[in-house]
Amino acid sequence: MGSGGTAIGQAACALALAGCLGAPSAPSEPAGDASSDGSSETECAWADDFDGAALDPIRWIIDDDPPDATFRIEGSRLVMSAIPSGEAEFAEIELSTVDALDIRGTTVTIDLGIDSTGASDSYLAWAGSTEWMGLGMDAGLMMAARGDNEDDGEFVELCSSCPSYQPERHRFWRIVADDSELQFEASADGEEWSPVADPEPMRFLAGYLVLWVAGEAPGEIITRIERVSVDRCGS
Numbered sequence: 323m324g325s326g327g328t329a330i331g332q333a334a335c336a337l338a339l340a341g342c343l344g345a346p347s348a349p350s351e352p353a354g355d356a357s358s359d360g361s362s363e364t365e366c367a368w369a370d371d372f373d374g375a376a377l378d379p380i381r382w383i384i385d386d387d388p389p390d391a392t393f394r395i396e397g398s399r400l401v402m403s404a405i406p407s408g409e410a411e412f413a414e415i416e417l418s419t420v421d422a423l424d425i426r427g428t429t430v431t432i433d434l435g436i437d438s439t440g441a442s443d444s445y446l447a448w449a450g451s452t453e454w455m456g457l458g459m460d461a462g463l464m465m466a467a468r469g470d471n472e473d474d475g476e477f478v479e480l481c482s483s484c485p486s487y488q489p490e491r492h493r494f495w496r497i498v499a500d501d502s503e504l505q506f507e508a509s510a511d512g513e514e515w516s517p518v519a520d521p522e523p524m525r526f527l528a529g530y531l532v533l534w535v536a537g538e539a540p541g542e543i544i545t546r547i548e549r550v551s552v553d554r555c556g557s
Contacts, residue, residue, distance in 0.1 A: 369551035372400045383418050391415040396546075399435060402535050403544040413543055414536035418449070422528045423552070425504075430531055431496040433512065433549040434489070444545040445534045446495050448504075450526030457495050457506040457518060458534075459487040466506035466519035480506065481519035499524065 370381060372395050377384065384393050391404040391413075406413040425448055432446050445467075447456025455468040464487045466480040494509040504522050507515040531552065537543030 366555040367551070367553040369549060370400075371398060371549050372547070373398045377417075379420075381420060383420050385416040385418075393417065398548065400547045400550075401544065402533065402547070403542055404535075404537075405542045406538065406540075412536070412538050414534065415543070416535070417533045419531045422530050424528055424554070425499050425524065426501050426527060427499060427554055429496060429498045429553045431494060431512070431549075431551045431553075432533070432547055434493050434495070435546055435548040436490075436493065443536050443543075445532070446497065447532045447534060448497065448526075448529040449532045450529040453525050454529075454532070455497075455504055455522065455525060456532075456534075457497055457508075459492070462487055464488075464492050464508055464518055466522070468522065468525065480522050485518070 368381075370378060374395065376395060377393055377400070385391070392401070393415075394401050394403075400417075402415055402417065404413045404415050430446065443458065443460050445456040445458030445460070447454050447458070449471065452471055453468060454471060457466050459465070460467070463484040464481075465484045467478060468480060469475055469477040491510050492508040494512045494515075496507050496509070496515065498505040498507065502524055504524055506518045506522070508518055509515045531550075533545075533547065533550070535543055535545045
């Protein structure tokens with residue numbers, strides 16, 4: 323699949339979950355933890371290490387299409403998988419945050435683990451009300467891209483020369499936002515980061531964080547994630 327023909331370009335709501343759910347156009351603060359007196363304390367950073375028996379319903383919304391998609395915890399790792407069935411030649415699954423977040427000043431990072439094969443196209447993305455912007459592995463390339471939340475909508479590669487995806491070199495992915503731009507980066511160790519594309523102007527201020535996986539028959543589409551973290555605390 324090349325640009326415009328990628329999994330995202332074929333999907334109506336793969337990275338458009340905000341469009342499906344009606345994301346707010348104004349920035350939204352992240353959900354807070356309730357204090358002992360029942361009030362809410364703003365939470366500027368959180369992480370999910372997937373060390374429970376199931377996904378945290380306070381954090382995540384599961385997409386149930388296709389119906390045979392599974393989201394399971396195995397060995398403190400989130401496993402997202404599905405098998406295209408029947409006449410379907412293409413399947414996609416997604417997970418999004420329950421709440422829309424103010425993207426400005428936010429860094430989101432995922433750790434795919436030491437044995438991630440990158441067998442399926444996968445994206446970490448921000449989904450606004452009409453557009454998405456994300457970082458992922460697509461057709462064997464490490465790619466930053468943006469697009470419309472429409473069937474066969476616009477798909478734009480943001481890297482001038484997208485590098486080949488290498489599981490060890492690209493174990494960690496992160497999207498770093500200041501007040502006006504997003505930076506898309508990858509790392510082997512979570513310490514030293516390399517840009518995947520030039521900084522891209524922010525096209526919306528609030529959005530849902532989406533983990534998205536897609537693939538074509540035959541065979542299972544699958545991605546394993548060890549950790550997701552969101553940091554809005556600043557320096």
